[in-house]
Amino acid sequence: MAASLGTAVHASIEDLLNMDLDGRNGEETGWLPLTAEGFLKTRWEEEKAVFLSTPRRPDWKEGKWSEAQQQQHGGIVLLLDHIGARHLAHEHVTVALWRHLQSLTIAVEGELKTSDGRLMGRLDLLFADVNEDGEKVGWLVADLKTGNAPSKELKPEVNRQLRMYRDILLANNPSAPPVRTEGWYTKTSSKWAAEGESVLEDAYAAWEATRPTPLPLAPTPGADSCGGFCDWKAWCPHWWTWRQDSGTLHQGDFADAVVLLHRYEEATGAAVLELCEPLDATGRAIPTGHQIGARFDGRGKEVVETLLASGHQGPMFIGSAMTSRATWRVGPWCDVLPWAPFPDDVPHTPAS
Numbered sequence: 031m032a033a034s035l036g037t038a039v040h041a042s043i044e045d046l047l048n049m050d051l052d053g054r055n056g057e058e059t060g061w062l063p064l065t066a067e068g069f070l071k072t073r074w075e076e077e078k079a080v081f082l083s084t085p086r087r088p089d090w091k092e093g094k095w096s097e098a099q100q101q102q103h104g105g106i107v108l109l110l111d112h113i114g115a116r117h118l119a120h121e122h123v124t125v126a127l128w129r130h131l132q133s134l135t136i137a138v139e140g141e142l143k144t145s146d147g148r149l150m151g152r153l154d155l156l157f158a159d160v161n162e163d164g165e166k167v168g169w170l171v172a173d174l175k176t177g178n179a180p181s182k183e184l185k186p187e188v189n190r191q192l193r194m195y196r197d198i199l200l201a202n203n204p205s206a207p208p209v210r211t212e213g214w215y216t217k218t219s220s221k222w223a224a225e226g227e228s229v230l231e232d233a234y235a236a237w238e239a240t241r242p243t244p245l246p247l248a249p250t251p252g253a254d255s256c257g258g259f260c261d262w263k264a265w266c267p268h269w270w271t272w273r274q275d276s277g278t279l280h281q282g283d284f285a286d287a288v289v290l291l292h293r294y295e296e297a298t299g300a301a302v303l304e305l306c307e308p309l310d311a312t313g314r315a316i317p318t319g320h321q322i323g324a325r326f327d328g329r330g331k332e333v334v335e336t337l338l339a340s341g342h343q344g345p346m347f348i349g350s351a352m353t354s355r356a357t358w359r360v361g362p363w364c365d366v367l368p369w370a371p372f373p374d375d376v377p378h379t380p381a382s
Contacts, residue, residue, distance in 0.1 A: 031091050034077040035098050036176035039216060040154065042070040043105045043174065044138045047131070047155070056126030062106070063120050070102050088362040089328055101176050104216035108172075111221070112157060114164075134158045136169065142198040148237050149230070153195045159210060168208035171195050172221075179215035184222050188213055192224035194233055201230065244377035264347045267313025267371040274307060283354040288315050288345050288369045296335060299326040303358070306345055313371035315345040324351070328362030337366060345369040 046066060054061075074095065081090055103120070110116050110123070113131050137156035143149070159170040173192055184192070192211040200206055211224040249268040256269035257278065263269045263286055270288065273279040280287055289303040301324045306315040326334050337346065349365030351358045360366060 031081075031088065031094060032176075034081050034090075035094050035101070038070060038073040038077045039098055039101045039105060039176050040174050041073040041076075042066065042102055043109070044154070045069040045073070046106070046128075047109070047135050047138050051125050051129055051132070054125045056124060056129070058125045059123065060121050061125065062123045062128070066102060066106060066120070067099070070098060074098060085333075086365065087329060101216040104219040105174060105214070107219040108174075108214045108216065108221065111219070112160075112170075112172075116219075134160065134166075142195060142202070144198055144201060144230075149194070149198060149233050151191075151195055151198065153199070155214075156199075159208070168210065169199070169206060171199065171209065171211040172214050173212070175213050175215045176217065177215070179218040179220050180222055184213055184224055189224045189226065190229050193226055193229045196224070197228045197230045197233075246372050246374060249374070263349065264365060264367045265370070265372050267308060267311060267373075270308045270313060270371075271311055279307070280305060280353065283352065284350045285353045287348050287351060289348060290315075290317055290345055291334070291338075292321065294326075294334070294338065299331045300324075301326060301334075312373055313369075315369060322358055323356065324358040324360055326360045326366075330360040330362055330364045330366055333366040334360070337368065342368055 142151045154174045155172040157170045158166045159168040196211040213222045251268045251272040256272040288306045293302040305320045347369045
């Protein structure tokens, strides 16, 4: 939901910068709030349609619309700040002033790619940078952020991301003027500079390290990976053995688990699960005899019923089940998948 909200806000702000104002009276006011809301509503409905058609998804939260409006408002404040009109009420923004902002806009949602095609990214906004006298003095890469703003400085990974945009831009434009890069946080209408040396050398090293191979990547079990969020848990046996060895298997208010489904009531989503443990590093599931009650609801219920209808038998992986109550809840945020981990030494065809 956070990603969909962010995408809708991003796209609506970009729509405002790309809008055609030809033939409009330069002194016209009152147009910006209604136009902005219209763009946001269109993008909101587009994201909602994509969201609801995605198989693995939680529930759409219509109540987040007000937050999307607030974040769009914060983004417009940041745009006006670039032309020295940060505190101007949006209903007082003239068409002529917005045309001036558009005249400083070099690129909106621009693709960046190195000449060898290995490194790429998409910058949100590229502006002509201006000084206090309104003189153009360089380029400004602005990346819209709808997450929480920093308290002191950009997180290292965000700083690195923004510097990579800067460095690809400079690599492709040897005669470019000075380039600054900022993260623009719409929640607080604050701007945070990304500064530091070039990251291209490290980026190329990372590219080499992550080229697809026939064998799975080497596992990196530990508290930061197996004990936290990991995209690969449903296919990796090592998080499971790490959890067992560390004594944290099935612990916490939300837990990942490999289970056997013994009983399921379609009418209510009530179920009886048997917890499993790993036999060895291959991830083979061994029943423990420990049975628990569970309730599937929302997308969690839909997915388990689809899985059962397909004829699946055997262990299932459940991601982030709520375990703080006597009966586990497998809700719309949970993964429910067949448990079929990739062995370390069996080649797989890399994705193209």
